[in-house]
Amino acid sequence: MIKLHHLNASRSIRILWLLEEIGVPYELVQYKRSTTTNLAPESLKAIHPLGKSPVIEIDGQVIAESGAIVESIISKYAPHLAPSEGTPEHTDYLQWIHFSESSAMLPFLLKVFNKHELQTGTKLNFLTDYAETEFNKVFAYLNNHLEGKTFLVGNTLTGADFMLGFVVESALKNLNIDDKFLNISAYIKSLEGLDSHKRAMRIESQLD
Incomplete structure (x- = not known):
């Protein structure tokens, strides 16, 4: 199962939307921005050193960066969301x-x-x-x-x-x-x- 470490009001909404589109089971782990600094909580650094979201865990691997996450999920679960390679x-x-x-x-x-x-x-x-x-x-x-x-x-x-x-x-x-x-x-x-x-x-x- 995919685990999405999701920070509110962040690029992570891309991945949440993608997961809702393809309909695969996923676990959503919620993080909230600081009300004073608007930064992500320190707890995200326990998942990835940059302490940013989105981050996913899949097949025992932690993946950061929206583009890499989107391409990885589509390649594994939703190849119909990408044109055929070589075209x-x-x-x-x-x-x-x-x-x-x-x-x-x-x-x-x-x-x-x-x-x-x-x-x-x-x-x-x-x-x-x-x-x-x-x-x-x-x-x-x-x-x-x-x-x-x-x-x-x-x-x-x-x-x-x-x-x-x-x-x-x-x-x-x-x-x-x-x-x-x-x-x-x-x-x-x-x-x-x-x-x-x-x-x-x-x-x-x-x-x-």
């Missing part, structure tokens, strides 16, 4: 899986951090323009890709959607960009309409 679709799939934590996550986080710093009166010269430029470039690219699409790859749900959904959904909620990136907004609404996504969100709300 152009599989190459696209791998690119979008890694896009979420490489190209998309950094400019999103920079804008969020920048927003908080500006609210405290910090003067930021370089970071403001850089974050805005990078964010608009990356999200415009994604928005163009999603023109006429329901999902990222082959118009069917894949692991890439579980990876990217978290980043984009967070950006829409934190940065109020729905009207600027209409294709992205429609994409997220489609993901949020999936039964597995709704179940994962209900579990997350109960943990909070």
Whole structure:
């Protein structure tokens, strides 16, 4: 059985959603962020030295990093959520899986951090323009890709959607960009309409 070490309000929601989608038995171990620092509890370091989530235990092995977890679970339990290897679709799939934590996550986080710093009166010269430029470039690219699409790859749900959904959904909620990136907004609404996504969100709300 898969054991998911799940931290509330974290990337771990990707894995919770994936497990709800594929329907395999799993054990959920709950962790809560500190109400003062918003950081993960020290108890997570007993599972993995970085003390971050998601982390899973499967077949006696501890696996960290969202992308590695998604690919491992899909390979073992849900190969239908990945295109066949050696196909152009599989190459696209791998690119979008890694896009979420490489190209998309950094400019999103920079804008969020920048927003908080500006609210405290910090003067930021370089970071403001850089974050805005990078964010608009990356999200415009994604928005163009999603023109006429329901999902990222082959118009069917894949692991890439579980990876990217978290980043984009967070950006829409934190940065109020729905009207600027209409294709992205429609994409997220489609993901949020999936039964597995709704179940994962209900579990997350109960943990909070």
